[in-house]
Amino acid sequence: MKRGPHLRYVLRQAWLLVGASPWLTAVSALTIALALTLVGLFAMVQFNASRLLRELGQSLTVQVYLKDGTPPPVAAQVEQRVRGRDGVRAVRALSREQDRARNRKLLDPELLQGLDEAAIPGQPVLEVEIEAELASRGDVEALVAWTKTLHGVESVEDVAFGAEKLRLLFAGVEIARTIGFVLSIVLLASAMFFVFSTIRLSVFSRRDEIDILGLVGATPTFIRIPFLVEGVLQGLCGAVLATLLLGGLHLELRGLVRDVYMLNVPWSLLPPGMVVWLFVGGPAVGLVASGLSVGRYLRT
Amino acid sequence: MKRGPHLRYVLRQAWLLVGASPWLTAVSALTIALALTLVGLFAMVQFNASRLLRELGQSLTVQVYLKDGTPPPVAAQVEQRVRGRDGVRAVRALSREQDRARNRKLLDPELLQGLDEAAIPGQPVLEVEIEAELASRGDVEALVAWTKTLHGVESVEDVAFGAEKLRLLFAGVEIARTIGFVLSIVLLASAMFFVFSTIRLSVFSRRDEIDILGLVGATPTFIRIPFLVEGVLQGLCGAVLATLLLGGLHLELRGLVRDVYMLNVPWSLLPPGMVVWLFVGGPAVGLVASGLSVGRYLRT
Amino acid sequence: MIQLYHVHKRYPNGSEALVDVTLRVREGEFVFLTGPSGAGKSTLLRLLLVMERATDGQILIGGRNIHVLRDSSIPFLRRNIGIVFQDFRLVPRRNVFDNVAIALEILGLPRREIERRVNQLLEGLRLLHRATALPGDLSGGEQQRVAIARALVNEPAILLADEPTGNLDPELAAEIMGLLTDINRHGTTVVVATHDIHLIERYGLRTLALHRGRLADDRPRQPRPVVDLPSARVSQPVALASSPLSSQAVVDPSPDGPVAVAADDFDEGGDA
């Protein structure tokens, strides 16, 4: 006798549930959308911060300044020693003149006016490209330690390395991550709470119906199924909304980053497969929330 | 005959409304709390960004490097001319040795080992303290233009000014502001929507009661008042919660900023009077939301 | 007191609940309204309370045309009309005492006065021991009596009762009828909608019969009411002196004299 309801009946009842209180359905769908959007935003920030740091790590170079007048053979010897180290991808030697030419390009043309060539700083330099795995601030410190060992090498006058900048960048990313994480947790918790409680209210506002169904012999499963389907439908609507919202925000943020930082932004700042996750997560949230709330009501 | 209900009756009914569905009341109070917390966070970010920039503007210095070997009289003359300009608060002249001593302090002691005194960079310098009103990125550009005019002055070799850093800072602040603003708008709108709809649901779940009161001769005002009081109570609860939440977040953020940026943080990052605003805004939101929802129901 | 002229009521779904009903109930009258299920009895009472507006025709209550009553005046009309709904319409989240007290809270009576009156009435209806119970925890008959208490407590000029004894045993029904005739004797106009032929026959009062929305019969009051049908088992008459209503009538006690419902009573007074 343990037959479930007909599909036709289920769809009809779920549709009636939606139609009977479109307002409630909209609230639930919107909360789910909001929750998904927040998760999406957080994922987006995480994804892009990681990508940025990975790219930074790939193009990291350390400038090893050699003492002025270091003879080419000694320079070549130093180059050789640096090249042999772990984590070094490439070493490029620049002579005093090459360095000066490079600096001239970097400097303000106005500044250069009236200055003679010799006034432009220049020094023999080894540009060391480092293959670093930059995943945390600890990696930066390790890199700093690594460069310090170069000071012991003869003929090395100075080692320039944007450690301070990197430290600041990491601090910034970390602070953004932490704030984002705390906010996401707070907002996600609230959103989950809302989804749960709106669906619970939806169940609550239909407790007469649920009671009566029970009284005429419906099994808890039979009563539950239309509510679960409703939850899934709300989750789907939420996923659609969240996709639209995130798409809009994505465009907005891309434009912002491009205009303010003048950076070349990759086509998509969204983690791949995110839309799929939204469309899995939305219905799942709806299902779980409605399952919990109907289950709770039916048990008491 | 247009007498309102007794205060005793109103309080009793409002209390019964709360007690009859503590869940709904909790949801409403929490939404209000969330909305207020978000407004508070946004105000906090705004407030601190402005303060930071104002402080930056006050302690801004431009280093005017003079050519090595500039005779003291010429230096004094340049100093005089710079001092005469608009917006200059103070000028301090450093000799080559004073600059070198200062740089030594800044440099890594390890780096200095084995270096002779002369290897430490040093140059006669004018430290120009500028009184700038830094309110927008435009102000930075104006400052850059101002410093450029110093390049024309004879004996000036270079003008160092953290324009790039400032630009970056402003860009960062601006991007944070924009994201914060967009997010706040989105989240506030959702929160307002939720407050409105939870109170509307609360009214909805008591429509039998409202109908019956109307049928026995209660005026719309009489019916409305307990709901309005309930809304105000929910707003008050929301304000208390928001104050606690913001207090907690404030401590958290202060700790974070201090630990990560190693900055000396002022005792309070909260805009003054914010708590008062929370306690005005919470009940106001509750009142308006409940007024709107009861009004709507009573009209139809 | 109550006058209907060619009243029609068609619900949005098309059912014709009332068709060309013209009738008049004088002040202080006691009238039964009867007719088969779906005849339009409840609809007629709903029109009097302006829960629905007539599709056509005129309805006068206390000389005032309620067809053109402003929405803001409706509460003041309703304060003069006590009603017992067929499905009771008690507030589920308020206990018995509060449900009855509502009608007085609305009038802004002092708390002690409210308590005195409500308790007195509940006692008369044998409900005092259930005063703190919620409606959901009452038996059907108990709920019905709470609904009756709420309608009576503010001593209205008109009392409308829809099937007020449908859930009561004959003994209690007789008591309720006693209460209603008592309040009627003090000037209140009473209209009782009922299917209970035995009730109607026993009291021999004026009876309006509806049939498919039309007024099919208007049987005048019988000179000598049949009070003692063998099957009715009427108990001792209700102690009228102890009834809260007899002790303090605010309306004119002469059954045919002018009852204190002026047309202006339905307005919000001078401060409207």
Place this chain on the structure above:
Amino acid sequence: MIQLYHVHKRYPNGSEALVDVTLRVREGEFVFLTGPSGAGKSTLLRLLLVMERATDGQILIGGRNIHVLRDSSIPFLRRNIGIVFQDFRLVPRRNVFDNVAIALEILGLPRREIERRVNQLLEGLRLLHRATALPGDLSGGEQQRVAIARALVNEPAILLADEPTGNLDPELAAEIMGLLTDINRHGTTVVVATHDIHLIERYGLRTLALHRGRLADDRPRQPRPVVDLPSARVSQPVALASSPLSSQAVVDPSPDGPVAVAADDFDEGGDA
């Protein structure tokens, strides 16, 4: 079919709704349950449906002790019991057809079968023209008939009816009673709680009287029922042949024979 042994029911608020009730209703019997308001009639029916659990004592239905019934078996018990509630308990957001169809949807009957049975029954109860109306748009009597239809539609082994004619005019009441005696004649055990002495007297069936929770009287079936009280105005007997129940009885038609409710019917079957 129904056996109660020393059943007590005390509600959490302390009211003693049933006190030491012992009674037995045999398969295929038709029993009236009567008693003044608050006597415990509805409570007794609620216990049979396991909406409440008895405080003390044993209740057997179809030989099975429902006092120890697992929660998960309750729905299967209820499918064998049709019930008409005193306050109807229709689902407000489903129309008349859907309200009646619920009892069959639960059983997983094919849609066409559901439509056929529901429409036939609605027609018999003169409700077919209101099939798409919501309960809130029905008159009291119409709601009551929908509740009756829902209880009858799945041809239960036991039918419990709480005041099933309280909102019906005598004519319709007689038709409903005809329907109930009809289903009873086909083997269904029927228990009707009512205050209507006239109804009880007319049919002369076994009558159990409760008084303050105690079984005060058990009057056996009268050999010659009085069917034609002058006031009853009973219409022509209901066309039994057209009733959906007579055409396809699932229960044994002999009134005293064993009715097809095995104890196992209340369980979820082999797949539980």
